[in-house]
Amino acid sequence: MKATYKKYILEFKRPSGTSRGILNTKETWFIEIHKGTQKGVGECGILRGLSIDDRPDYEEKLQWACSNISKGLDYLLNKLVEFPSIQFGLETAFLSLNAKNSFEIFPSAFTKDETAIPINGLVWMGEKEYMKTQILEKIERGFRCIKMKIGAIDFQSEIELLKSVRKEFSPSDIELRVDANGAFAVTEALEKLKILADLQLHSIEQPIKAGQWHEMAELCNKTPLPIALDEELIGIFTVTKKQELLQTIQPQYLILKPSLVGGFQGCDTWITLAEKQNCGWWITSALESNVGLNAIAQYTFTKNSKLPQGLGTGSLYTNNVKSPLEVNNGTLKYNPSSSWRYL
Numbered sequence: 001m002k003a004t005y006k007k008y009i010l011e012f013k014r015p016s017g018t019s020r021g022i023l024n025t026k027e028t029w030f031i032e033i034h035k036g037t038q039k040g041v042g043e044c045g046i047l048r049g050l051s052i053d054d055r056p057d058y059e060e061k062l063q064w065a066c067s068n069i070s071k072g073l074d075y076l077l078n079k080l081v082e083f084p085s086i087q088f089g090l091e092t093a094f095l096s097l098n099a100k101n102s103f104e105i106f107p108s109a110f111t112k113d114e115t116a117i118p119i120n121g122l123v124w125m126g127e128k129e130y131m132k133t134q135i136l137e138k139i140e141r142g143f144r145c146i147k148m149k150i151g152a153i154d155f156q157s158e159i160e161l162l163k164s165v166r167k168e169f170s171p172s173d174i175e176l177r178v179d180a181n182g183a184f185a186v187t188e189a190l191e192k193l194k195i196l197a198d199l200q201l202h203s204i205e206q207p208i209k210a211g212q213w214h215e216m217a218e219l220c221n222k223t224p225l226p227i228a229l230d231e232e233l234i235g236i237f238t239v240t241k242k243q244e245l246l247q248t249i250q251p252q253y254l255i256l257k258p259s260l261v262g263g264f265q266g267c268d269t270w271i272t273l274a275e276k277q278n279c280g281w282w283i284t285s286a287l288e289s290n291v292g293l294n295a296i297a298q299y300t301f302t303k304n305s306k307l308p309q310g311l312g313t314g315s316l317y318t319n320n321v322k323s324p325l326e327v328n329n330g331t332l333k334y335n336p337s338s339s340w341r342y343l
Contacts, residue, residue, distance in 0.1 A: 001035045003069035003093070005044070005062045008343065010289055010317045016124045026287050026317075029062055030343065031089045033069060033097045040097025041342060043292035044089035045259055051286075052235040052260070053083040061086060077265065081237050088263035092295040103291075103323070103340050106298035116331035117301055118308040120145040120177060125152030131161055142329035145175040145202070145308035151183025155192065162199045171200045175308065182209035182231060189219055197224035203253055206230045217249045228253035230284075233270065234260050242273055254281040255310070259288060264299050271303065284310030290323035291342070297325065297332055 010026045028045035044062065046054050053061075061083050065076055073094045080086050095105035109115045121138030123131055123146060131148065138146055146165070150158045162176065176199065184192055184207045196204060203226040208215060210231040220227050229251045236242050254274050256267045267283065274281050283300045285293050293314045300309050311332050314325050322341035326333050 001033060001070045003031060003033045003066035005029050005031045005066055006343075007059075008289070010287075011319050012316055013318050016316065023287075028289055028292070029059075029089070030291065031062070031066070031086075031093045033093045035097060038097055039102060040093040040095070040099075041102060041291060042089035042091065042093030042096060042295070043288050044085045045286065045288045045292055046085050047260075047286055050231070050234070050260070051085060053085055058083070065090060077263075081262070084262040084266060085259040087266070088258045088292070088295075091263040091265065092292070095295075103294060103342075104298070105295060106302050108298065108301050110301040111298060111334050111336070113334055113336055116328065116333040117297060117311060118145070118330060119143075119312045119327070119332050120147040120175075120308045120310055121330065122310070122312060123148040125149045128153060128157050128161060132164070135161070135165055139169070139174065141327075144173070144330050145177065147177040147179060147310065149179045149181065151180050159195060159199075162196075162201070166199050171202075176201045177203050177205070179205035179230070180207045182206050184208050186212065186215045190222060193219070193223050193225050193227075201225055203228050205255055206232060210234065213245065213248050216251075220249055220251050223252075226252035226280075228255050230255040230257075237262075239269060239273070242269060246273055246277060246279065250277065251279055254279060256281055256283045257286040258283070258296055258299070259286040259292065267299070280307070281305070282307045282309050287316070289317070290314045290321045290325055294323055294325055294334075297334070 007027060007029050010028060012024055015022045015024050028043055031042045031044060033040040048054055065086055073090060076090055077087050096102045099105050104111050121143035123134040135146060178201060186208050189207050205228045207219060207227060236245055254270055256270055258264060258267055261267060261270060271281055282305055285296050297311050312327050314320060324335045324338035326335050
Protein backbone atom coordinates (compact mmCIF):
# COMPACT_ATOMS: atom_id res chain seq x y z
CA MET A 1 0.00 0.00 0.00
CA LYS A 2 1.33 3.42 -0.96
CA ALA A 3 0.02 6.95 -0.47
CA THR A 4 0.75 10.35 -1.95
CA TYR A 5 -0.71 13.82 -1.54
CA LYS A 6 -0.97 16.89 -3.74
CA LYS A 7 -1.91 20.47 -3.07
CA TYR A 8 -4.73 22.11 -5.02
CA ILE A 9 -5.82 25.76 -5.03
CA LEU A 10 -9.59 26.27 -5.39
CA GLU A 11 -10.54 29.59 -6.97
CA PHE A 12 -13.76 31.36 -5.97
CA LYS A 13 -16.10 32.52 -8.76
CA ARG A 14 -16.42 35.79 -6.88
CA PRO A 15 -14.77 37.05 -3.67
CA SER A 16 -16.73 35.65 -0.71
CA GLY A 17 -17.02 37.57 2.54
CA THR A 18 -16.57 35.92 5.93
CA SER A 19 -15.89 37.20 9.44
CA ARG A 20 -12.22 36.41 8.77
CA GLY A 21 -12.05 38.57 5.66
CA ILE A 22 -12.61 38.13 1.93
CA LEU A 23 -11.81 34.76 0.35
CA ASN A 24 -10.51 34.63 -3.23
CA THR A 25 -8.86 31.21 -3.09
CA LYS A 26 -8.81 28.21 -0.77
CA GLU A 27 -6.04 25.65 -0.50
CA THR A 28 -6.76 21.99 -0.11
CA TRP A 29 -4.83 18.71 -0.37
CA PHE A 30 -5.88 15.43 -1.95
CA ILE A 31 -4.59 12.19 -0.43
CA GLU A 32 -4.44 9.16 -2.73
CA ILE A 33 -3.93 5.59 -1.53
CA HIS A 34 -2.86 2.93 -4.03
CA LYS A 35 -3.10 -0.82 -3.45
CA GLY A 36 -2.61 -2.94 -6.55
CA THR A 37 -5.11 -1.66 -9.10
CA GLN A 38 -7.29 -0.01 -6.43
CA LYS A 39 -7.17 3.69 -5.67
CA GLY A 40 -8.72 5.67 -2.82
CA VAL A 41 -9.09 9.46 -2.71
CA GLY A 42 -9.69 11.78 0.24
CA GLU A 43 -9.54 15.54 0.81
CA CYS A 44 -7.72 17.39 3.59
CA GLY A 45 -8.77 21.02 3.65
CA ILE A 46 -8.07 23.71 6.21
CA LEU A 47 -9.61 27.13 6.73
CA ARG A 48 -6.80 29.58 7.41
CA GLY A 49 -7.24 31.35 10.74
CA LEU A 50 -9.96 28.93 11.88
CA SER A 51 -8.82 25.30 11.62
CA ILE A 52 -6.96 24.03 14.69
CA ASP A 53 -4.52 22.34 12.30
CA ASP A 54 -3.62 25.56 10.48
CA ARG A 55 0.00 25.01 11.54
CA PRO A 56 3.45 25.35 9.93
CA ASP A 57 3.99 21.58 10.15
CA TYR A 58 0.77 20.69 8.28
CA GLU A 59 2.43 19.37 5.10
CA GLU A 60 5.03 17.60 7.20
CA LYS A 61 2.18 15.69 8.91
CA LEU A 62 0.59 14.89 5.54
CA GLN A 63 3.93 13.45 4.38
CA TRP A 64 4.22 11.45 7.62
CA ALA A 65 0.71 10.04 7.12
CA CYS A 66 1.57 8.95 3.57
CA SER A 67 4.85 7.37 4.71
CA ASN A 68 3.03 5.40 7.43
CA ILE A 69 -0.08 4.49 5.44
CA SER A 70 0.57 0.74 5.73
CA LYS A 71 0.09 0.94 9.54
CA GLY A 72 -3.65 1.31 8.94
CA LEU A 73 -6.37 3.85 9.58
CA ASP A 74 -6.83 3.33 13.34
CA TYR A 75 -3.12 3.86 14.01
CA LEU A 76 -3.06 7.01 11.88
CA LEU A 77 -6.21 8.49 13.42
CA ASN A 78 -4.81 8.01 16.92
CA LYS A 79 -1.56 9.73 15.99
CA LEU A 80 -3.28 12.64 14.20
CA VAL A 81 -5.77 13.79 16.85
CA GLU A 82 -4.54 17.37 16.53
CA PHE A 83 -4.99 17.31 12.73
CA PRO A 84 -8.76 16.78 12.22
CA SER A 85 -8.73 17.64 8.53
CA ILE A 86 -6.07 14.99 7.84
CA GLN A 87 -8.13 12.50 9.85
CA PHE A 88 -11.12 13.29 7.62
CA GLY A 89 -9.06 12.93 4.43
CA LEU A 90 -7.66 9.59 5.55
CA GLU A 91 -11.06 8.21 6.60
CA THR A 92 -12.43 9.12 3.18
CA ALA A 93 -9.42 7.74 1.29
CA PHE A 94 -9.59 4.35 3.08
CA LEU A 95 -13.36 4.11 2.50
CA SER A 96 -12.77 5.04 -1.15
CA LEU A 97 -10.01 2.42 -1.51
CA ASN A 98 -12.34 -0.34 -0.29
CA ALA A 99 -15.44 0.78 -2.18
CA LYS A 100 -16.75 -0.87 -5.34
CA ASN A 101 -16.98 2.62 -6.84
CA SER A 102 -14.22 4.78 -5.39
CA PHE A 103 -16.48 7.84 -4.97
CA GLU A 104 -19.51 5.97 -3.62
CA ILE A 105 -18.28 5.38 -0.08
CA PHE A 106 -21.66 5.10 1.68
CA PRO A 107 -24.04 3.45 -0.83
CA SER A 108 -27.61 4.48 -0.07
CA ALA A 109 -30.87 5.77 -1.51
CA PHE A 110 -29.03 9.11 -1.85
CA THR A 111 -26.31 7.74 -4.15
CA LYS A 112 -28.96 5.84 -6.14
CA ASP A 113 -30.76 9.18 -6.73
CA GLU A 114 -33.91 7.90 -5.01
CA THR A 115 -33.94 10.79 -2.55
CA ALA A 116 -32.14 14.08 -1.88
CA ILE A 117 -30.81 15.97 1.16
CA PRO A 118 -32.54 19.26 2.08
CA ILE A 119 -29.93 22.00 2.46
CA ASN A 120 -29.79 25.65 3.44
CA GLY A 121 -29.02 28.38 0.91
CA LEU A 122 -25.99 30.33 2.14
CA VAL A 123 -25.99 34.12 1.91
CA TRP A 124 -22.47 35.57 2.09
CA MET A 125 -21.52 38.75 3.91
CA GLY A 126 -21.35 41.92 1.86
CA GLU A 127 -23.12 45.19 1.11
CA LYS A 128 -26.82 45.26 1.94
CA GLU A 129 -27.98 45.20 -1.71
CA TYR A 130 -25.67 42.29 -2.54
CA MET A 131 -26.99 40.30 0.41
CA LYS A 132 -30.59 41.10 -0.57
CA THR A 133 -29.89 39.92 -4.14
CA GLN A 134 -28.50 36.63 -2.81
CA ILE A 135 -31.55 36.06 -0.59
CA LEU A 136 -34.00 36.60 -3.47
CA GLU A 137 -31.94 34.37 -5.76
CA LYS A 138 -31.95 31.54 -3.21
CA ILE A 139 -35.73 31.79 -2.77
CA GLU A 140 -36.23 31.79 -6.55
CA ARG A 141 -34.09 28.65 -6.77
CA GLY A 142 -36.45 26.83 -4.43
CA PHE A 143 -34.59 27.05 -1.12
CA ARG A 144 -36.89 26.87 1.91
CA CYS A 145 -34.08 27.41 4.42
CA ILE A 146 -31.80 30.46 4.16
CA LYS A 147 -28.67 30.92 6.25
CA MET A 148 -27.37 34.47 6.45
CA LYS A 149 -23.95 35.39 7.77
CA ILE A 150 -24.23 38.51 9.92
CA GLY A 151 -21.71 40.82 11.57
CA ALA A 152 -20.19 42.37 8.42
CA ILE A 153 -22.44 45.40 8.04
CA ASP A 154 -24.18 47.33 10.80
CA PHE A 155 -26.66 45.34 12.88
CA GLN A 156 -29.61 47.59 12.03
CA SER A 157 -29.13 47.05 8.28
CA GLU A 158 -29.03 43.29 8.86
CA ILE A 159 -32.26 43.47 10.87
CA GLU A 160 -33.93 45.47 8.08
CA LEU A 161 -32.84 42.80 5.58
CA LEU A 162 -34.30 40.02 7.70
CA LYS A 163 -37.49 42.03 8.28
CA SER A 164 -37.94 42.50 4.53
CA VAL A 165 -37.76 38.72 4.06
CA ARG A 166 -40.20 38.09 6.92
CA LYS A 167 -42.63 40.65 5.50
CA GLU A 168 -43.01 38.50 2.38
CA PHE A 169 -42.37 35.01 3.74
CA SER A 170 -43.70 33.50 6.96
CA PRO A 171 -41.67 30.98 9.03
CA SER A 172 -43.70 28.18 7.40
CA ASP A 173 -42.63 29.49 3.95
CA ILE A 174 -38.94 30.18 4.67
CA GLU A 175 -36.80 29.05 7.60
CA LEU A 176 -34.19 31.67 8.46
CA ARG A 177 -30.91 30.90 10.22
CA VAL A 178 -28.19 33.41 11.03
CA ASP A 179 -24.50 32.88 11.71
CA ALA A 180 -22.72 35.56 13.75
CA ASN A 181 -19.31 33.86 13.72
CA GLY A 182 -18.69 35.25 17.22
CA ALA A 183 -19.35 38.86 16.16
CA PHE A 184 -21.41 39.98 19.20
CA ALA A 185 -19.82 41.43 22.32
CA VAL A 186 -20.85 39.54 25.48
CA THR A 187 -22.40 42.70 26.96
CA GLU A 188 -24.77 43.23 24.01
CA ALA A 189 -25.44 39.66 22.87
CA LEU A 190 -28.65 38.97 24.81
CA GLU A 191 -30.31 42.21 23.64
CA LYS A 192 -29.42 41.41 20.04
CA LEU A 193 -30.80 37.88 20.43
CA LYS A 194 -34.09 39.33 21.66
CA ILE A 195 -34.33 41.59 18.59
CA LEU A 196 -33.52 38.66 16.27
CA ALA A 197 -36.02 36.39 18.04
CA ASP A 198 -38.85 38.77 17.08
CA LEU A 199 -38.19 37.80 13.46
CA GLN A 200 -39.02 34.16 14.20
CA LEU A 201 -35.65 32.77 13.19
CA HIS A 202 -34.78 29.09 13.48
CA SER A 203 -31.44 29.64 15.26
CA ILE A 204 -28.24 31.65 15.53
CA GLU A 205 -24.76 30.15 15.22
CA GLN A 206 -21.98 31.21 17.57
CA PRO A 207 -23.25 34.63 18.76
CA ILE A 208 -20.10 35.34 20.82
CA LYS A 209 -16.46 34.33 20.34
CA ALA A 210 -15.54 30.75 21.21
CA GLY A 211 -13.79 29.91 24.46
CA GLN A 212 -16.14 31.82 26.78
CA TRP A 213 -17.94 28.78 28.14
CA HIS A 214 -19.65 30.38 31.13
CA GLU A 215 -20.80 33.44 29.18
CA MET A 216 -22.12 31.16 26.42
CA ALA A 217 -23.84 28.98 29.02
CA GLU A 218 -25.62 32.01 30.43
CA LEU A 219 -26.71 33.03 26.94
CA CYS A 220 -28.00 29.53 26.13
CA ASN A 221 -29.93 29.55 29.41
CA LYS A 222 -31.57 32.95 28.82
CA THR A 223 -31.84 33.11 25.04
CA PRO A 224 -35.24 33.53 23.34
CA LEU A 225 -33.62 32.15 20.16
CA PRO A 226 -32.00 28.68 19.88
CA ILE A 227 -28.18 28.86 19.84
CA ALA A 228 -25.97 26.55 17.76
CA LEU A 229 -22.30 26.05 18.62
CA ASP A 230 -19.84 26.01 15.72
CA GLU A 231 -16.34 27.43 16.32
CA GLU A 232 -16.80 26.41 19.97
CA LEU A 233 -16.20 22.76 19.00
CA ILE A 234 -12.84 23.34 17.32
CA GLY A 235 -9.85 21.98 19.20
CA ILE A 236 -11.90 19.93 21.68
CA PHE A 237 -10.18 16.56 21.26
CA THR A 238 -11.12 14.24 24.15
CA VAL A 239 -14.50 12.71 24.95
CA THR A 240 -14.18 14.04 28.52
CA LYS A 241 -13.66 17.61 27.28
CA LYS A 242 -16.55 17.28 24.83
CA GLN A 243 -18.85 16.11 27.61
CA GLU A 244 -17.67 18.95 29.84
CA LEU A 245 -18.37 21.53 27.12
CA LEU A 246 -21.89 20.22 26.45
CA GLN A 247 -22.77 19.90 30.13
CA THR A 248 -21.42 23.37 30.92
CA ILE A 249 -22.95 25.30 27.99
CA GLN A 250 -26.06 23.17 27.30
CA PRO A 251 -26.58 24.51 23.77
CA GLN A 252 -29.71 23.97 21.72
CA TYR A 253 -27.77 22.79 18.61
CA LEU A 254 -24.31 21.77 17.37
CA ILE A 255 -22.90 22.48 13.89
CA LEU A 256 -20.58 19.65 12.83
CA LYS A 257 -17.91 20.17 10.16
CA PRO A 258 -15.96 16.91 9.67
CA SER A 259 -12.79 18.74 8.55
CA LEU A 260 -12.78 20.77 11.78
CA VAL A 261 -13.88 18.18 14.36
CA GLY A 262 -12.01 15.00 13.40
CA GLY A 263 -13.84 13.50 10.46
CA PHE A 264 -16.69 11.00 10.69
CA GLN A 265 -15.48 9.52 13.98
CA GLY A 266 -15.35 12.99 15.50
CA CYS A 267 -18.88 13.75 14.29
CA ASP A 268 -20.16 10.41 15.58
CA THR A 269 -18.82 11.19 19.06
CA TRP A 270 -20.38 14.66 19.14
CA ILE A 271 -23.73 13.30 17.89
CA THR A 272 -23.83 10.56 20.54
CA LEU A 273 -23.04 13.01 23.34
CA ALA A 274 -25.43 15.67 22.04
CA GLU A 275 -28.37 13.29 21.74
CA LYS A 276 -27.86 12.12 25.33
CA GLN A 277 -28.80 15.62 26.50
CA ASN A 278 -31.45 16.35 23.85
CA CYS A 279 -29.21 18.73 21.92
CA GLY A 280 -29.95 18.94 18.19
CA TRP A 281 -27.31 19.04 15.45
CA TRP A 282 -26.74 19.32 11.75
CA ILE A 283 -23.74 18.84 9.48
CA THR A 284 -21.98 21.47 7.38
CA SER A 285 -19.18 21.35 4.86
CA ALA A 286 -16.18 23.66 5.32
CA LEU A 287 -15.68 24.91 1.76
CA GLU A 288 -14.21 21.63 0.56
CA SER A 289 -14.05 20.73 -3.13
CA ASN A 290 -16.59 18.24 -4.45
CA VAL A 291 -14.35 15.38 -3.28
CA GLY A 292 -14.83 16.35 0.38
CA LEU A 293 -18.40 17.54 -0.11
CA ASN A 294 -19.34 14.21 -1.69
CA ALA A 295 -17.95 12.27 1.29
CA ILE A 296 -19.68 14.54 3.81
CA ALA A 297 -23.02 14.40 1.96
CA GLN A 298 -23.01 10.60 1.75
CA TYR A 299 -22.11 10.32 5.44
CA THR A 300 -24.76 12.90 6.40
CA PHE A 301 -27.51 10.97 4.64
CA THR A 302 -26.75 7.89 6.75
CA LYS A 303 -27.42 9.90 9.94
CA ASN A 304 -31.14 10.35 9.08
CA SER A 305 -31.39 13.98 10.19
CA LYS A 306 -34.62 15.72 9.20
CA LEU A 307 -33.10 19.23 9.40
CA PRO A 308 -31.73 21.10 6.36
CA GLN A 309 -27.97 20.56 6.23
CA GLY A 310 -25.19 23.00 5.25
CA LEU A 311 -23.94 21.18 2.16
CA GLY A 312 -24.44 23.45 -0.83
CA THR A 313 -20.97 24.92 -1.29
CA GLY A 314 -19.74 22.88 -4.26
CA SER A 315 -20.70 25.53 -6.84
CA LEU A 316 -18.49 28.28 -5.37
CA TYR A 317 -15.40 27.53 -7.44
CA THR A 318 -14.34 27.98 -11.07
CA ASN A 319 -12.05 24.93 -10.95
CA ASN A 320 -13.90 22.41 -8.79
CA VAL A 321 -13.65 18.67 -9.42
CA LYS A 322 -16.54 17.63 -11.70
CA SER A 323 -18.92 15.38 -9.78
CA PRO A 324 -22.47 13.96 -9.84
CA LEU A 325 -23.53 16.35 -7.03
CA GLU A 326 -26.27 18.78 -8.04
CA VAL A 327 -28.21 21.44 -6.16
CA ASN A 328 -31.85 21.26 -7.18
CA ASN A 329 -34.83 23.05 -5.65
CA GLY A 330 -33.21 23.56 -2.25
CA THR A 331 -31.77 20.03 -2.05
CA LEU A 332 -28.47 18.33 -2.75
CA LYS A 333 -28.85 15.32 -5.03
CA TYR A 334 -26.52 12.71 -6.49
CA ASN A 335 -26.96 12.08 -10.20
CA PRO A 336 -25.42 8.65 -11.00
CA SER A 337 -25.64 9.37 -14.74
CA SER A 338 -23.11 12.21 -14.31
CA SER A 339 -19.48 11.16 -14.23
CA TRP A 340 -16.59 12.19 -12.01
CA ARG A 341 -13.68 14.04 -13.53
CA TYR A 342 -11.03 13.91 -10.82
CA LEU A 343 -7.67 15.69 -11.32
